[in-house]
Amino acid sequence: MNKIRGVAFLVGILLGVEAITVDAAATLEDIQHEWAVVNYETPKKEQVKAFESLVDKARDLVTAQPDKAEPKVWLAIVLSTQAGVTGGLGALGKVKEAKKLLEEAEKIDPTVLNGSIYTSLGSLYYQVPGWPIGFGKKSKAEEYLKKALAVNPNGIDPNYFYGDFMLEEGNYEEAIKYLEKAQAAPPRPDRPLADKGRQREIAEKLVIAKDKLKTKR
Numbered sequence: 001m002n003k004i005r006g007v008a009f010l011v012g013i014l015l016g017v018e019a020i021t022v023d024a025a026a027t028l029e030d031i032q033h034e035w036a037v038v039n040y041e042t043p044k045k046e047q048v049k050a051f052e053s054l055v056d057k058a059r060d061l062v063t064a065q066p067d068k069a070e071p072k073v074w075l076a077i078v079l080s081t082q083a084g085v086t087g088g089l090g091a092l093g094k095v096k097e098a099k100k101l102l103e104e105a106e107k108i109d110p111t112v113l114n115g116s117i118y119t120s121l122g123s124l125y126y127q128v129p130g131w132p133i134g135f136g137k138k139s140k141a142e143e144y145l146k147k148a149l150a151v152n153p154n155g156i157d158p159n160y161f162y163g164d165f166m167l168e169e170g171n172y173e174e175a176i177k178y179l180e181k182a183q184a185a186p187p188r189p190d191r192p193l194a195d196k197g198r199q200r201e202i203a204e205k206l207v208i209a210k211d212k213l214k215t216k217r
Contacts (some may be wrong), residue, residue: 002048013154027061027073028070029190030057030072030170030181031057031074032194034054035074035078035194036193036194036197037193038050040196041197043101051078051081051082051085052082053077054078055078055079058071061075065137067108068083068124069106069112070112072102072104072106073102073105073113073116077118077120079094079095079097080095080098080120080124081108092128092133095124096160098120098133099132102117102124107145115150115151115152115171116157116185117174118145118147119144119157119210122141122142122143122144122147122161125138125141125144126138126141126142126145126165126168141165143182147180148161148162154181156196157197159182159185159201160179160198160205162178163209167179167205167209172210175205175209176210178212179205182198183206189204
């Protein structure tokens with residue numbers, strides 16, 4: 001289950017949270033900000049409890065707005081990240097629930113949050129183990145990640161996750177191309193902490209990709 005990592009994307013990971021209503025936008029922003037704090041700034045030993053609390057808040061938002069796509073996406077993001085932190089047998093149940101939530105959100109509004117549904121689904125499909133353990137499938141991962149890039153071609157997250165996928169596939173030149181594009185993505189004024197954390201991840205992946213390419217040659 002170690003492959004269920006960093007699915008935190010995500011998920012978010014996300015660009016341009018648009019207001020549904022004034023109250024809903026603030027609640028989404030709270031969850032989004034807390035996700036970044038827990039994921040990037042909270043000590044590992046405290047993350048499990050912190051994510052449990054954040055899952056509860058995200059579930060409350062989904063319950064309050066069952067017909068909205070945004071809360072489902074964010075609950076999926078939190079569950080996916082929590083799975084990477086906790087690991088174990090319970091992780092697979094969390095990512096399966098995340099996949100279901102993202103598919104539900106896709107039916108409501110597939111391009112919501114700048115294509116983050118596609119980014120999140122794509123990252124799940126390449127990081128979750130395949131059959132018979134899980135639902136991972138490389139062809140589905142590439143399909144969804146390319147959809148994410150079509151919606152948000154210059155975004156930090158779709159480029160990061162496609163670059164990471166290419167790294168996993170051993171396509172180091174493509175990995176470097178997309179990771180560098182992610183590195184050059186315009187900053188998100190409302191998400192400085194998430195951007196800072198993602199840029200650290202990009203830098204780490206670029207080092208790996210360049211070393212792998214050098215060795216390959």
